[in-house]
Amino acid sequence: MRIDIITLFPEIALAPLSESIIKRAREAGIAEVKAHQLRDWATGKHRKTDEYLCGGGQGMLLKPEPLFAAIEELRTESSKVILLTPQGQVLKQATVRELSSEDHLILICGHYEGVDHRVITELVDLELSIGDYVLTNGALAAAVLCDSIIRLLPGALGDARSPEDESFSDPNMLEAPAYTKPIEFRGLKVPEVLLSGHHAKIDEWKKAQALQRTRENRPDLLD
Ligand code: ADE
Numbered sequence: 001m002r003i004d005i006i007t008l009f010p011e012i013a014l015a016p017l018s019e020s021i022i023k024r025a026r027e028a029g030i031a032e033v034k035a036h037q038l039r040d041w042a043t044g045k046h047r048k049t050d051e052y053l054c055g056g057g058q059g060m061l062l063k064p065e066p067l068f069a070a071i072e073e074l075r076t077e078s079s080k081v082i083l084l085t086p087q088g089q090v091l092k093q094a095t096v097r098e099l100s101s102e103d104h105l106i107l108i109c110g111h112y113e114g115v116d117h118r119v120i121t122e123l124v125d126l127e128l129s130i131g132d133y134v135l136t137n138g139a140l141a142a143a144v145l146c147d148s149i150i151r152l153l154p155g156a157l158g159d160a161r162s163p164e165d166e167s168f169s170d171p172n173m174l175e176a177p178a179y180t181k182p183i184e185f186r187g188l189k190v191p192e193v194l195l196s197g198h199h200a201k202i203d204e205w206k207k208a209q210a211l212q213r214t215r216e217n218r219p220d221l222l223d
Pocket residue numbers: 084085086110128129130131132133134135136137138141
């Protein structure tokens with residue numbers, strides 16, 4: 001898979017993708033990620049990328065011309081263009097899974113109050129938010145999206161762990177609590193059942209615990 005990120009802050013987008021599992025996946029050629037400086041497509045003496053809002057209003061918007069030029073240069077027949085914005089649909093694991101089978105993603109990182117709406121109507125296939133809060137720009141959101149997708153690509157996680165049996169895989173539930181050694185720590189014991197070696201009982205316990213945790217932390221998942 002190839003991912004092109006268009007941003008005013010390429011370093012912010014790339015830093016989280018330059019460590020550990022994602023770094024290794026990139027080095028192995030499982031994902032090719034490039035972060036591009038939007039300003040490189042801006043013209044004029046000051047290479048301006050932002051402008052005041054038509055009709056008034058606070059803040060600035062990303063101008064259409066540099067974004068059109070960037071996307072028209074980078075896109076191919078098979079590209080999917082995604083805008084990271086708090087106005088987008090909230091990212092879910094199901095969407096991450098769908099996107100992991102694309103050939104080429106182009107991620108546009110919003111900044112200031114957002115982007116000129118003509119960019120959205122003419123170029124963008126999908127608007128995504130990484131949650132109901134506002135970041136200073138979309139570069140971190142793009143990194144989050146890349147991380148969630150790249151770890152699902154074949155070979156990225158190694159064989160140690162399958163992405164199938166984790167939270168938000170079917171059924172749409174949180175994971176059960178997990179324990180490691182020591183078996184007793186400060187008087188706190190690992191639940192007996194996990195030491196029993198009885199796999200059916202352990203599975204049953206995990207399901208019940210997962211359900212209880214989901215009810216407490218994310219009742220919306222059970223609706
Ligand atoms: N840009 C600013 N906040 C964001 C968010 N929550 N998701 C995606 N992009 C953003």
